[in-house]
Amino acid sequence: MRFITISRVLQQHRNKIQIQLRCHRHLHSVPNRPSVGIAFDIDGVILRGRSPIGDSPKALRRLYDYDADSGSLKIPYLFLTNGRGIPESRRASELSQLLGVNIDPIQIVQGHSPFKNLLTRFENELIVATGKGEPAVVMSEYGFKKAISLDEYASYFKNIDPLSPYKTWTTTQPCNEQKSSGFDVTSERVKAAFVVSDPVDWSRDIQVLCDILRSGGLPGEKSEHQPHMYFAADDLEYQAVFPSERLGMGAFRIALESIFNSIHHKPLKYTSFGKPNPFVFKNAESILMELNGIYKDTKSHSFKTLYMIGDNPSVDIKGARQAGHPWFSILTRTGVFRGKENHTYYPADKVVDTVADAVEFILRREAIA
Amino acid sequence: MRFITISRVLQQHRNKIQIQLRCHRHLHSVPNRPSVGIAFDIDGVILRGRSPIGDSPKALRRLYDYDADSGSLKIPYLFLTNGRGIPESRRASELSQLLGVNIDPIQIVQGHSPFKNLLTRFENELIVATGKGEPAVVMSEYGFKKAISLDEYASYFKNIDPLSPYKTWTTTQPCNEQKSSGFDVTSERVKAAFVVSDPVDWSRDIQVLCDILRSGGLPGEKSEHQPHMYFAADDLEYQAVFPSERLGMGAFRIALESIFNSIHHKPLKYTSFGKPNPFVFKNAESILMELNGIYKDTKSHSFKTLYMIGDNPSVDIKGARQAGHPWFSILTRTGVFRGKENHTYYPADKVVDTVADAVEFILRREAIA
Numbered sequence: 171m172r173f174i175t176i177s178r179v180l181q182q183h184r185n186k187i188q189i190q191l192r193c194h195r196h197l198h199s200v201p202n203r204p205s206v207g208i209a210f211d212i213d214g215v216i217l218r219g220r221s222p223i224g225d226s227p228k229a230l231r232r233l234y235d236y237d238a239d240s241g242s243l244k245i246p247y248l249f250l251t252n253g254r255g256i257p258e259s260r261r262a263s264e265l266s267q268l269l270g271v272n273i274d275p276i277q278i279v280q281g282h283s284p285f286k287n288l289l290t291r292f293e294n295e296l297i298v299a300t301g302k303g304e305p306a307v308v309m310s311e312y313g314f315k316k317a318i319s320l321d322e323y324a325s326y327f328k329n330i331d332p333l334s335p336y337k338t339w340t341t342t343q344p345c346n347e348q349k350s351s352g353f354d355v356t357s358e359r360v361k362a363a364f365v366v367s368d369p370v371d372w373s374r375d376i377q378v379l380c381d382i383l384r385s386g387g388l389p390g391e392k393s394e395h396q397p398h399m400y401f402a403a404d405d406l407e408y409q410a411v412f413p414s415e416r417l418g419m420g421a422f423r424i425a426l427e428s429i430f431n432s433i434h435h436k437p438l439k440y441t442s443f444g445k446p447n448p449f450v451f452k453n454a455e456s457i458l459m460e461l462n463g464i465y466k467d468t469k470s471h472s473f474k475t476l477y478m479i480g481d482n483p484s485v486d487i488k489g490a491r492q493a494g495h496p497w498f499s500i501l502t503r504t505g506v507f508r509g510k511e512n513h514t515y516y517p518a519d520k521v522v523d524t525v526a527d528a529v530e531f532i533l534r535r536e537a538i539a
Numbered sequence: 540m541r542f543i544t545i546s547r548v549l550q551q552h553r554n555k556i557q558i559q560l561r562c563h564r565h566l567h568s569v570p571n572r573p574s575v576g577i578a579f580d581i582d583g584v585i586l587r588g589r590s591p592i593g594d595s596p597k598a599l600r601r602l603y604d605y606d607a608d609s610g611s612l613k614i615p616y617l618f619l620t621n622g623r624g625i626p627e628s629r630r631a632s633e634l635s636q637l638l639g640v641n642i643d644p645i646q647i648v649q650g651h652s653p654f655k656n657l658l659t660r661f662e663n664e665l666i667v668a669t670g671k672g673e674p675a676v677v678m679s680e681y682g683f684k685k686a687i688s689l690d691e692y693a694s695y696f697k698n699i700d701p702l703s704p705y706k707t708w709t710t711t712q713p714c715n716e717q718k719s720s721g722f723d724v725t726s727e728r729v730k731a732a733f734v735v736s737d738p739v740d741w742s743r744d745i746q747v748l749c750d751i752l753r754s755g756g757l758p759g760e761k762s763e764h765q766p767h768m769y770f771a772a773d774d775l776e777y778q779a780v781f782p783s784e785r786l787g788m789g790a791f792r793i794a795l796e797s798i799f800n801s802i803h804h805k806p807l808k809y810t811s812f813g814k815p816n817p818f819v820f821k822n823a824e825s826i827l828m829e830l831n832g833i834y835k836d837t838k839s840h841s842f843k844t845l846y847m848i849g850d851n852p853s854v855d856i857k858g859a860r861q862a863g864h865p866w867f868s869i870l871t872r873t874g875v876f877r878g879k880e881n882h883t884y885y886p887a888d889k890v891v892d893t894v895a896d897a898v899e900f901i902l903r904r905e906a907i908a
Contacts, residue, residue: 332779336671337739370702372740372741373740373786376790377785381783389783410701411698413759414758416701416746417742422742425745425794428793429794432793433775433776433786433790
C-alpha cells in the first residue's frame with residue numbers, strides 16, 4: 171500500500187511542478203545544458219546551524235553562468251533537506267540571505283514538500299500537524315483547508331497532557347472563528363496526522379498521537395480504524411551545531427512506534443517520506459529535469475549523472491545508492507561522517523573534505539569551466 | 540546482576556527503616572495487632588488528580604482505633620505509589636491535607652524511595668536526576684552529595700538540545716557556588732542517571748541521557764562503559780484526570796531504550812524499581828511489619844495477609860500475584876480497570892467498585908470492628 175501511495179503522489183507532484191515551473195522558466199531555461207544535476211543536503215554540508223560551512227557560498231556561485239544573482243544556472247541544483255516546519259518560499263529566502271545566492275522556492279525540496287501531493291485526499295478533512303516551526307501554516311499553504319497544529323488540537327482536550335502543569339509552552343489558543351468555520355475538533359474525527367518537522371514536545375505529541383491513532387481519530391472514542399500517519403523524514407541522527415549528532419525525526423518515530431505497539435494490539439501503520447526513501451530521489455530527479463528546461467518527454471531526456479552531496483552515510487549515501495542510476499554519491503567530512511577513508515556500510519562513490527571540494531570534483535569530472 | 544543489586548538494596552533499606560522507625564514507634568505501636576496490613580495505590584484508587592475518589596478519606600479513617608488524627612492504627616497501612624519527584628515528607632503532608640488523616644512519611648513508599656539505598660554506592664559521585672517535581676532535591680535529601688538535575692546538567696553543554704530555541708522551559712541556571720564545590724560537570728564523568736519521576740521534556744532528556752550513556756558519562760567523550768541507569772517505576776500507563784489512561788514512566792523507558800538500542804551497538808542496561816517488581820512488595824512487607832511494631836525477628840512474625848488495593852491490573856495486581864503469599868490483591872473500578880467482571884490476564888483475588896468497598900471487605904473478612 172505504501173508504494174502505491176507514493177507513486178500516485180509522485181505523479182501528482184510532477185503535474186504540479188510543471189504548472190509551477192512555467193512561471194519560473196525564464197529564470198533557468200538556457201540551451202545546451204549539460205545532462206547533470208546536483209542535490210545538496212543542507213545541515214552538515216552547506217550550513218551548521220545558521221553558519222555556512224566548507225566554503226559553501228563560493229561553491230554554489232560556481233554553478234551559475236555569470237553572476238549568481240542575475241545569471242542562469244550552469245548546472246541545475248536543488249536542496250534535498252529535512253524541513254524546519256516553514257514554507258518553501260520562506261526557507262528559500264532565508265537560504266538566499268545566508269548563502270548570498272538567489273535561491274528559488276522550487277529548488278527547496280523539504281521532507282514535508284511531498285505532503286502537498288496528498289491534497290486530493292485530505293483537502294477538506296480534519297488533519298493535525300506537528301513539529302517545530304509552523305506546521306499547520308505549512309499544511310495550510312499547501313492547500314489543506316482544515317489543518318490544525320497539535321499544539322492547538324491538544325488545547326481543546328482538558329488534561330490530555332498530565333505533564334502540562336510542568337511546562338511553560340506557548341501554544342496557540344483556540345478561537346471561536348476557527349470553531350465556527352468547521353473546526354469542531356471535539357466531535358470531528360482526525361483523518362490524518364502529519365509530522366512536518368522535528369517535534370518539540372515529545373511527551374505531549376506521543377501522548378496525543380497515541381490518543382488519536384487508537385481511537386479512530388477522536389480521543390476517548392473507540393474504533394478499529396487507525397487514521398493515516400505521515401512522517402516528513404526518518405533520519406535517526408543528524409549533524410547540528412553540537413559536536414556529536416543529534417536525534418532526528420527517525421528517533422521520534424521509533425519512540426512513537428514502540429510505545430504505540432506496546433499499548434495497542436495492532437502495530438502502527440505509517441508512511442515516511444524523506445531520505446533515504448527512493449521516492450525522494452525520483453522526485454528530485456523530476457524537479458532537476460524541470461530546472462534543466464526539459465518539459466516534454468522526461469523519458470527520452472534522462473540525466474547522465476545526478477550528484478547527491480551529503481554528510482550522512484545512512485541517509486544521503488544509502489538513499490543515492492538505493493536510487494541507483496543516474497545517482498552518484500559524494501560524502502563530505504563536514505557533518506555526521508568524519509572518517510579518513512570511506513564509510514564501511516554505505517560507501518560513497520567519492521569522499522571529499524568539503525562541499526567546495528565536491529563541486530570542484532564535479533566541474534572537473536564533467537569538464538565544465 | 541539486577542537481582543543481586545536489588546536484594547542488597549533491600550537489606551540496606553531495612554536497616555535504615557529500623558533506625559528511622561524507632562523515632563516513630565510511639566505513634567503506631569499498640570499491642571495485639573492483627574497480622575494483616577494494607578498497601579494502597581494512590582492515583583486511580585485514593586485520588587484522581589488532587590481529588591479524593593471512592594470515599595477514600597472515610598475508608599482510611601476506618602483503619603484507626605479512635606480519631607484518625609490522634610488514634611493509633613487498627614490496621615497498619617502504607618501507600619505504594621509512583622513518585623511525583625518530591626520528598627516523602629512533603630508528599631505525606633500533602634496527602635494528610637487532601638485526605639484528612641495524619642499520614643507519616645514512613646507510610647509513603649514512592650517509586651524513588653529505594654534510590655536512597657544506593658547511597659553507599661554513589662554518595663560522593665556525580666549523578667544526574669530527572670523527572671517532574673524536584674528530582675535533584677529528592678536525591679540530595681536522600682544524602683547524595685553530588686546530585687544534579689538533568690535541567691541544570693544540560694545547561695552546561697551549549698547546543699546539546701537543538702530543540703531548545705523552540706522551548707520556553709524554566710530551568711535552574713548553573714551557579715558558580717555549585718561549580719566551585721566540586722560540580723565541574725564538563726570534566727567529571729556522570730556515574731549514574733536516575734529517573735525519579737515522570738520526565739517532562741522527553742526530547743531533551745532522551746537526547747542528553749543517550750549522550751551520557753554512550754560516552755561513559757561525559758558527552759562528547761568515548762567509552763565502552765555505560766553509566767548506571769535507574770528508573771523509579773515502569774508503569775506503561777496510569778489513570779490521571781483525563782478519562783483514558785496516560786503514558787507513564789514505562790513508556791518513557793521504552794522510548795529511551797528503543798532509541799538508545801538503535802544508535803548504540805550495545806543494548807541499554809538498566810534497573811527499574813516500582814510496581815510490579817517483586818522487590819517493591821518485599822519492601823512494603825518489611826515496612827508494614829515495622830509499622831505493626833515488630834522489630835526483632837521478621838521471619839517468625841510474618842503476616843497472615845497483606846492486601847494490595849490497586850486500579851491497574853498489569854502493575855498492582857500482577858505485582859501482588861507475583862509476590863505471592865501473603866499478598867491478596869483487590870482491584871477497584873475507579874481507575875485504569877473499569878470491567879464488569881475480573882481482569883482477563885491479571886485477575887485479582889477480589890474485585891470491588893471503590894476503595895471504600897475494599898476496606899469494608901477487609902474489615903469483614905478479618906472480623907475487625
